[in-house]
Structure formats: structure tokens, C-alpha cells
Amino acid sequence: MNHTLTRRRRRLLTLAVAAAVTLVAAAGPASARTGGGGGHGKYRAPKIGHVWTIILENKSYEATFTGLNQNDYLWKTLPSYGELLTQYYGTGHYSLDNYVSLVAGQAPTPDNQNDCPQYKDVKPGFPAPDGQTYASTGCVYPSSVKTIFNQLDQIGKSWKIYAQDMGNTPTRENAYQCGIPGNPAGNGVVDPGGATPADQYVPKHNPAPWFHSLIDSPRDCANVVPLNGLSAAKGHPAESGLAQDLKSIKTTPAFSWISPNNCSDAHDATCAGDNLSGDPNNHQGGLYAADNFLKQIVPEIMASPAFQKDGEIQILFDEAFPPYKMYNNSIADYAGNSDPTLNTPTDTAQSVVACCNELPGPNTSQPGFQAFGQDTTPGGGITGAVFISRFIKPGSVTDQPYNHYSWLRSMEDLYGISKGGTDGQGHLGYAAADGLRPFGPDVYNNPAGRAYKPSPTGSTIYPASATIGQTVNPKVVHANIPVNGH
Amino acid sequence: MRVHPRCTVRWVGSGRSRPSARPLAALAGVALLTVALSACTHSAAPDDDPSVVLRSLGAVPIPTAPSAPATPIASEQKLALLAIGEPVQAQLPDADALVTALGPEELTPYTGGAKPPQSTVGIITITIKPSRGTLTIKASDFTSKDETGALIALIPVGAASHTVTAGSATRLQVKGTFHSGAAEVTWRHGGKVVAVWDFNIELD
Numbered sequence: 001m002n003h004t005l006t007r008r009r010r011r012l013l014t015l016a017v018a019a020a021v022t023l024v025a026a027a028g029p030a031s032a033r034t035g036g037g038g039g040h041g042k043y044r045a046p047k048i049g050h051v052w053t054i055i056l057e058n059k060s061y062e063a064t065f066t067g068l069n070q071n072d073y074l075w076k077t078l079p080s081y082g083e084l085l086t087q088y089y090g091t092g093h094y095s096l097d098n099y100v101s102l103v104a105g106q107a108p109t110p111d112n113q114n115d116c117p118q119y120k121d122v123k124p125g126f127p128a129p130d131g132q133t134y135a136s137t138g139c140v141y142p143s144s145v146k147t148i149f150n151q152l153d154q155i156g157k158s159w160k161i162y163a164q165d166m167g168n169t170p171t172r173e174n175a176y177q178c179g180i181p182g183n184p185a186g187n188g189v190v191d192p193g194g195a196t197p198a199d200q201y202v203p204k205h206n207p208a209p210w211f212h213s214l215i216d217s218p219r220d221c222a223n224v225v226p227l228n229g230l231s232a233a234k235g236h237p238a239e240s241g242l243a244q245d246l247k248s249i250k251t252t253p254a255f256s257w258i259s260p261n262n263c264s265d266a267h268d269a270t271c272a273g274d275n276l277s278g279d280p281n282n283h284q285g286g287l288y289a290a291d292n293f294l295k296q297i298v299p300e301i302m303a304s305p306a307f308q309k310d311g312e313i314q315i316l317f318d319e320a321f322p323p324y325k326m327y328n329n330s331i332a333d334y335a336g337n338s339d340p341t342l343n344t345p346t347d348t349a350q351s352v353v354a355c356c357n358e359l360p361g362p363n364t365s366q367p368g369f370q371a372f373g374q375d376t377t378p379g380g381g382i383t384g385a386v387f388i389s390r391f392i393k394p395g396s397v398t399d400q401p402y403n404h405y406s407w408l409r410s411m412e413d414l415y416g417i418s419k420g421g422t423d424g425q426g427h428l429g430y431a432a433a434d435g436l437r438p439f440g441p442d443v444y445n446n447p448a449g450r451a452y453k454p455s456p457t458g459s460t461i462y463p464a465s466a467t468i469g470q471t472v473n474p475k476v477v478h479a480n481i482p483v484n485g486h
Numbered sequence: 487m488r489v490h491p492r493c494t495v496r497w498v499g500s501g502r503s504r505p506s507a508r509p510l511a512a513l514a515g516v517a518l519l520t521v522a523l524s525a526c527t528h529s530a531a532p533d534d535d536p537s538v539v540l541r542s543l544g545a546v547p548i549p550t551a552p553s554a555p556a557t558p559i560a561s562e563q564k565l566a567l568l569a570i571g572e573p574v575q576a577q578l579p580d581a582d583a584l585v586t587a588l589g590p591e592e593l594t595p596y597t598g599g600a601k602p603p604q605s606t607v608g609i610i611t612i613t614i615k616p617s618r619g620t621l622t623i624k625a626s627d628f629t630s631k632d633e634t635g636a637l638i639a640l641i642p643v644g645a646a647s648h649t650v651t652a653g654s655a656t657r658l659q660v661k662g663t664f665h666s667g668a669a670e671v672t673w674r675h676g677g678k679v680v681a682v683w684d685f686n687i688e689l690d
Contacts (some may be wrong), residue, residue: 058688063668069684070569073551081549249534269570269688270591284571284588286686295551302548309536321666321686390539390546451544486544 043440045414046391046447049310050249052256052301055102056290057095057205057267060320061086061384064287071287073295074315074386079457082313082388083396083443087464089355089403090319090380092367095267096139096204098318098380101404103147103207103257105422105429107361108378109135113369115204119181120188121212128362131422131429135363140184143212146428148255148408149220150213151417158253162242163206164227164261164293168199176236178208178221197273200261205318207257227258243300252306254415264293266317302388310449312389316407320353320381354379355401356436380404391444393480395455398442398462405430410438437468445474452480557584562678570671570685578675581619581652587612587671587683590664605665606687609643612673615655622649625660627675633668640671 065075065084091101096115097108111117116139125142126134133145152159167175172193174180181203182189192203208214208224215221222239229241242258245251263271268285275283276292294315301307353368358378360367367378385402402410408431417426425432442462446452459478465471560566561577568574573586590608610630614623625642632638643659650656670684 305536449543451546483544
């Protein structure tokens with residue numbers, strides 16, 4: 001047999017292969033083209049069209065995912081339908097700085113790591129290196145500081161923030177202006193709010209009120225609504241809530257941020273108001289209340305056409321509170337602090353409070369705020385996270401470290417935001433950090449999207465890898481089983 | 487089954503090739519097939535219609551809430567480890583009772599302002615509903631420890647002892663000073679541990 005091709009035929013075949021390869025590249029999703037030294041080589045995430053990010057509060061991985069608390073739904077049920085990210089980290093303490101890091105890539109500042117005792121404008125507000133902002137006081141960023149929501153506006157992707165209870169007591173927060181607790185000019189608003197029995201919304205758990213790039217835009221604030229919608233008022237049309245928006249793909253935003261109230265997000269140990277248990281005398285909070293919320297909202301989202309088509313649910317926590325005992329070395333008993341009051345048994349080592357080369361930023365040397373005896377290191381601790389999507393195998397686990405900046409970079413890549421930002425490639429602030437790893441094939445481990453039956457947590461385990469390009473071979477304990485007929 | 491037009495796969499090529507050309511032609515064909523399947527997988531459905539995806543890839547199963555677990559049973563011989571708020575059916579020599587620990591409820595919750603406090607005074611409420619016999623429960627039956635093992639002193643709020651009979655109910659309250667982090671409260675009956683409830687203290 002003659003294996004020699006004629007020159008013409010060889011050229012034709014070469015062109016065909018080249019064309020095919022080009023078509024493969026062109027037909028792939030316009031997402032997750034990583035670059036700038038940050039990605040998984042040539043990895044592209046599947047074309048996820050709709051994301052719901054549900055943000056919970058203040059729990060360590062051990063508190064949530066090892067059976068210490070009354071939260072079987074989040075601990076056991078949901079990971080068997082998706083993936084558990086065992087090493088997902090917060091970026092600071094306490095709450096607010098984490099929200100700011102998530103949506104804008106800004107590092108903690110003295111006021112927002114203290115949950116903004118006074119709702120007022122950031123000063124001086126000048127640009128700092130790496131897309132950061134000098135902020136010695138205040139917590140409301142100037143309009144020059146952009147968020148993922150502004151980026152989505154720029155590329156024409158729809159988004160909404162759903163904040164449970166927002167506006168229940170209209171004198172506490174303005175539901176028609178992004179949920180702000182008042183005017184941040186001048187001295188602003190002192191003590192911008194805790195939960196009350198009738199209104200458990202707190203501004204510090206809503207990412208919108210902290211950016212002039214959002215609160216000064218009526219168009220953007222129309223996207224920041226109570227979970228159950230907003231009735232019309234003078235100058236403001238009615239806004240639909242989550243349940244109504246989920247009815248069709250056309251009405252479902254491409255990106256939905258969900259801030260449960262201070263009870264449903266597991267923040268309050270004893271809730272000021274309703275905990276969705278159905279018992280008006282039951283005010284148990286913590287992860288028990290978060291489970292009540294998730295039992296209602298997760299099936300509601302998953303039954304929606306948008307989720308079934310190409311959706312992803314992400315359940316995150318902002319930061320980790322003790323206990324931190326998962327890795328044994330978490331209670332470091334560090335005794336070298338110059339301040340002897342920090343030499344306590346709850347000292348935490350850097351390995352369990354930060355990851356991913358997190359930098360402290362220009363405004364504070366201690367993004368950890370020395371909370372819980374944390375030493376002078378950045379980070380908000382390991383919280384863990386759960387993701388559910390048809391592009392993720394049920395029961396899978398990844399041990400790869402990620403943090404809030406990784407989340408932001410991943411979202412920017414997922415939506416195809418590839419221009420502007422700090423690096424000129426669409427990444428804001430520290431999401432543009434060189435070498436920062438977005439969610440990779442260890443997370444989106446089912447790119448074909450075939451639906452599988454739920455599987456026990458740990459069915460497939462992805463170990464962490466030291467370098468981005470390193471091939472990771474998952475350990476398959478239980479093979480996934482397709483749903484009937486597929 | 488309706489096939490969406492964009493899922494139609496066409497083999498692009500000359501259609502005939504000499505055997506010697508087949509390996510490369512097959513490679514090109516596989517790549518083109520991948521293109522078609524990729525398009526089918528990722529973007530075959532019209533913008534507002536998930537049906538094509540559901541038919542080709544299946545519906546993602548939806549988790550339902552787990553059925554309510556049976557109330558744990560504890561005795562002087564077999565203690566129960568519980569999350570705060572969870573009831574336990576205690577089977578004791580002198581009584582059977584449903585017992586629940588709730589809280590701690592902060593007396594002065596942090597509402598913003600200065601840096602969150604490192605500790606707070608909180609009240610733990612114990613509810614008792616006997617279904618058999620008579621049960622006496624005392625504040626001194628309860629002890630608390632934090633995650634470092636340090637004891638947290640508990641002081642009765644109101645009566646330090648309650649006796650309750652089947653068919654009625656009562657509650658006992660104790661207060662202590664709790665630090666941020668994890669802790670537990672232990673209930674002993676007749677000097678033997680019956681139940682341990684754990685909880686987290688949030689002070690921000």
C-alpha cells in the first residue's frame with residue numbers, strides 16, 4: 001500500500017485539519033479564555049449561561065461539612081448533587097471586606113474589615129497599585145471602582161441581586177436605591193444596621209451599597225431587589241422577585257446574587273425574626289436556619305428552565321469562624337506575638353486562613369483583623385463551598401485551594417469579560433493577580449453536561465496540584481450513573 | 487424525537503478518499519464531528535427552550551429536603567450528641583421526656599459600631615416535656631465548655647430547679663459568658679451524661 005500522499009492532497013488535508021481545529025475553537029463557548037499567566041493553560045470552562053451565587057455567613061469548613069451542626073441538607077444532601085470545594089477560603093474578617101473582595105477584587109480596609117461602623121464614603125479614594133484603592137477611612141467606594149455588576153452591564157449580560165427582607169422596614173434601608181442605609185456623604189450613617197424581628201436584612205451582607213458605581217445608577221439599583229420582589233412606588237416600577245424571574249429563561253438573569261437575611265445566612269445563632277421553620281416560636285439560627293432557607297430555594301432554582309439548560313448554583317460563605325480543626329495544624333499555639341493577648345490557644349496558622357498568595361493590600365496589614373487570635377496574616381479561613389450544575393459530576397470533591405479573588409476571576413472569565421479591568425483582560429483588582437487560578441477542570445468536571453444521578457460525596461476526588469498546568473488524575477471511588485435513558 | 491436543526495451532524499469532506507489518506511481525513515472528520523457535537527451540547531437549544539438539552543443530556547435531578555430524622559433517644563447508658571436546638575427523647579429510670587436546649591440568646595447583641603466584642607453573656611433555655619413519670623431538672627445538671635476545653639460557668643436564671651410530671655412542660659434557663667467560637671452544653675442526670683449539644687457563638 002502506498003502511504004505517500006501527493007503534495008496537493010496533503011495540502012488539502014492539512015487545510016481540512018486546520019479548518020476543523022479552528023472551528024472547534026470557534027464553536028466553543030466564549031468563556032474562560034485564560035491568559036496573563038493565570039489560567040489552566042488552554043482550559044475553557046463549559047458554557048454556563050446562568051449562575052446563582054448564594055452567600056452564607058461565618059462558618060468554617062469543619063462547622064459546616066463535618067457534622068458538627070444541624071445542617072444535613074448543606075452538609076450531606078447538596079454535595080451529593082454537585083461538588084464540595086474543601087479548600088475554599090475567605091479573604092478577611094469580618095463580613096463586609098469579603099463581599100467587597102468578591103465583587104470588586106478590593107482588599108480589606110480598616111473600616112470594611114470592621115463591618116463599616118459608619119456608612120460613609122471612602123477617603124481618600126485614590127487609585128493604588130494592582131487596581132486597589134487607598135481607603136484609610138470609610139467604606140463606600142468612588143464611582144471609579146467597578147464591580148462584576150458593572151462589567152456585566154458593559155457586555156450586556158443581565159444580573160440581579162436578591163436580598164431577603166430588604167425594604168421590610170423602609171425607614172431602615174432604601175430598597176429603591178440598592179438597599180443603602182442612608183446617604184454616605186459627610187458623616188454618613190452611624191451603625192448601618194443589624195437585624196430586627198420584622199427586617200433581618202443587613203447592608204453589610206449586600207454587595208451593592210458599598211459602590212458609587214452602583215448606588216448612583218438608578219438602572220443598576222433597579223436590579224437590586226428584595227428576594228420576593230418590590231412593589232411599585234412613585235418613580236419606581238414594580239420589580240419581580242426570584243420566584244417570578246425563574247419562570248422562564250428570558251426572565252432569568254444571567255447572574256443572580258442571593259443574600260439571605262441575617263437568619264437564613266446562618267449568621268445569627270438565635271434569629272431576631274422568622275427562621276422559615278414554620279414555627280413562630282422557633283428562632284434557632286446558625287446552619288439550622290440556613291438549611292431551612294436552602295431547602296426552599298435550591299429546589300426552586302434547580303426546577304427552573306434556566307438552571308436545567310445551563311445553570312450553576314454556588315453556595316459560598318464569606319469567612320470562617322472557629323472551630324478550625326480540620327487540618328490538625330489549625331490551632332497553631334503560636335506564641336510569638338508581640339501582643340501577648342494574641343498568644344491564645346485559638347491562634348490560627350496562615351495555612352488555614354489564607355490561600356492563593358493572597359496579598360494584604362495597601363490599606364491594612366492585617367486583613368484577618370486578628371480575629372480569634374489570628375496572627376498578622378491575611379485571610380478569612382477555610383469555609384468550603386458547594387457548586388451544583390449539569391457541568392459538575394455529583395458527589396465530586398476538589399481539594400484545590402480557591403478564594404474570593406479566584407471566584408471573581410472565574411466569573412469574569414465565565415461571562416467572557418476579556419477587556420478592561422486591572423490587567424486589561426477583564427479582571428478587577430486582585431482578581432487580576434498574576435498566577436491566580438480560576439475554577440478549572442477539577443470543578444467543571446463534566447463538560448459534556450450529561451445529567452447524572454446523585455452520588456455520595458467523595459465519589460470522585462480531585463487532589464490539589466501545585467502548578468496550574470499540572471495534570472490531575474482524579475480518584476474515582478464510585479462511578480457516576482447517568483439519569484435514566486441517558 | 488425532534489432533532490434540533492443545529493444538532494444535525496454533517497460529514498464535511500470529499501466523501502471519497504484513497505486509503506492512504508484515511509488517517510488524516512479521519513482526524514479532520516473527528517474534529518469536525520466534535521465541532522458539531524460541541525455546538526449541539528452547548529448551544530443547540532433556542533434561547534428560551536431547555537427541552538433539547540433535557541432530551542439529549544437528561545434532566546438534572548433535584549434534591550428534595552431529607553425527611554425529618556427520628557428524634558434521637560438517649561439514656562444514662564447511651565448519651566446523645568446533638569446540635570443546639572435539636573430535641574432528644576430521654577429515657578431515664580424515673581421518667582421519659584422530650585428535652586431540648588436552645589440558644590445561647592445574647593442579652594446584648596452587637597449591632598455595629600466599635601469592634602465586635604470577644605465575648606457576650608448569653609442564655610441557654612432547656613425545655614422539658616415528660617411523657618412518663620416525674621422529672622426533676624436542676625441548673626447544676628448542666629455544664630458548658632468551649633472549644634479549648636475551658637469551663638464556662640453557668641448561673642441559673644430564675645428557679646434553679648424544676649420538677650415536672652407527664653403531660654405538662656417546663657423550662658429552665660442558665661446564663662454564661664461565651665466567647666466567639668464553638669462550645670457545648672452537657673446535661674447530666676443522676677451524675678451521668680445524657681446529652682451534649684454543641685453550638686457556635688457569633689459576635690460580629
